[in-house]
Amino acid sequence: QAVVTQEPTLTVSPGGTVTLTCGSSTGPVTSGHYPYWFQQKPGQAPRSLIYDTSNKHSWTPARFSGSLLGGKAALTLSGAQPEDEADYYCLLFYSNGRAGVFGGGTKLTVL
Amino acid sequence: QVTLKESGPALVKPTQTLTLTCTFSGFSLSTNGMRVSWIRQPPGRALEWLARIDWNGDKLYSTSLKTRLTISKDTSRNQVVLTMTNMDPDDTATYYCARGQHLLGTLNDWGQGTLVTVSS
Numbered sequence: 725q726a727v728v729t730q731e732p733t734l735t736v737s738p739g740g741t742v743t744l745t746c747g748s749s750t751g752p753v754t755s756g757h758y759p760y761w762f763q764q765k766p767g768q769a770p771r772s773l774i775y776d777t778s779n780k781h782s783w784t785p786a787r788f789s790g791s792l793l794g795g796k797a798a799l800t801l802s803g804a805q806p807e808d809e810a811d812y813y814c815l816l817f818y819s820n821g822r823a824g825v826f827g828g829g830t831k832l833t834v835l
Numbered sequence: 836q837v838t839l840k841e842s843g844p845a846l847v848k849p850t851q852t853l854t855l856t857c858t859f860s861g862f863s864l865s866t867n868g869m870r871v872s873w874i875r876q877p878p879g880r881a882l883e884w885l886a887r888i889d890w891n892g893d894k895l896y897s898t899s900l901k902t903r904l905t906i907s908k909d910t911s912r913n914q915v916v917l918t919m920t921n922m923d924p925d926d927t928a929t930y931y932c933a934r935g936q937h938l939l940g941t942l943n944d945w946g947q948g949t950l951v952t953v954s955s
Contacts, residue, residue, distance in 0.1 A: 824884035
């Protein structure tokens, strides 16, 4: 099974910008991996932020955006807020979209 | 309003088979494009994608766990069932079900999760 890698920890200042990345052991991440991004706060179920690389849900704050960057999927947070402190997970699909693999998660601190 | 709720045993013994049920409301799994997935999360660790079933009966499984997993649906009862055989203490986790829609996101609405502990 493929391994999906994320930065274990990142720190951003309030109002600052940070980019989280999501890489694949099989090679460059492409739109064909249908990259997803989820936010999870302590004691809560995850919440979907981004689907299919860059699509936002109606509930996704405008300060979050998704893209492909340097062979990885990327989640950029512009104008970080204290409430953005959370764990962030990416999800990639393999085998023509038939098997999903989550990354190990990034613990984002807003400090 | 879409809701999902996971149910099943809180404790299973090693080698036993786990059966979890996701009971949902606010949508029908017979509607074109609908899909329900299972995801788990061991305490303090990362999420793990397990399986998905689509409105048309298509079933997808984790590559590493597919020999142990079976997903099924009962559209009339608004339920999706996941079975996992040969349970091991490493399978101790919170198990979530989540709803998605084709082209609109695969894990949009989540249940609260149910903690399953594997211990003798």
